[in-house]
Amino acid sequence: MKTALIACRTGMGSSMMLKIKVDQVIRENKFPIKAEHNTIDAVGQFKGDLLITMADLVPDLKNKVKYIIGIQNLMDKKEIKEKLEKFLADSN
Template sequence: MKKGIVVCRTGTGSSVMLKIQADKVIKTNNLPISLEQASLDAIPGFSGDLIIALSDVADDLSEKHLKQYIIGINNMMNKNELLEKMNMFLTEIEEEK
């Protein structure tokens, strides 16, 4: 099971909605990912595998060269985008083994 965190700048708006959508996609497709939700402040203490955020936040995080795989979502209501990007993450993690 891979561990992920869904973040936004404050941890109260878009990350909550994005986590709800991501959890639906995970459950429907039986993906081996568990998610928590927080603000950007939680990232330094996060030791999991995956960070999910809206694209603007993900772009900022990518510049920090974090060890986690970062997914940027353009449309949080688009379950197909979420599924595609989470599957890409799972594929890349498997290929690294």
């Protein structure tokens, strides 16, 4: 089981919407991922496998985690699925 952190600047609006969509994609596809939610301030303490955030935050965070996914459209389950599949393929 992989662990993912879903984070944004404040941990309220966009990342909460993203977590809902990511959880739906994980369930629908039976991906072996457990998703957590927090602010980007928590990234430094995160010891999991994957950070999922908005695409515009990736440049600021890419050196702080093992693997990062930047999502352009928070409501696009197809984009989320494709990027999670790539992560799972890369992590095997």
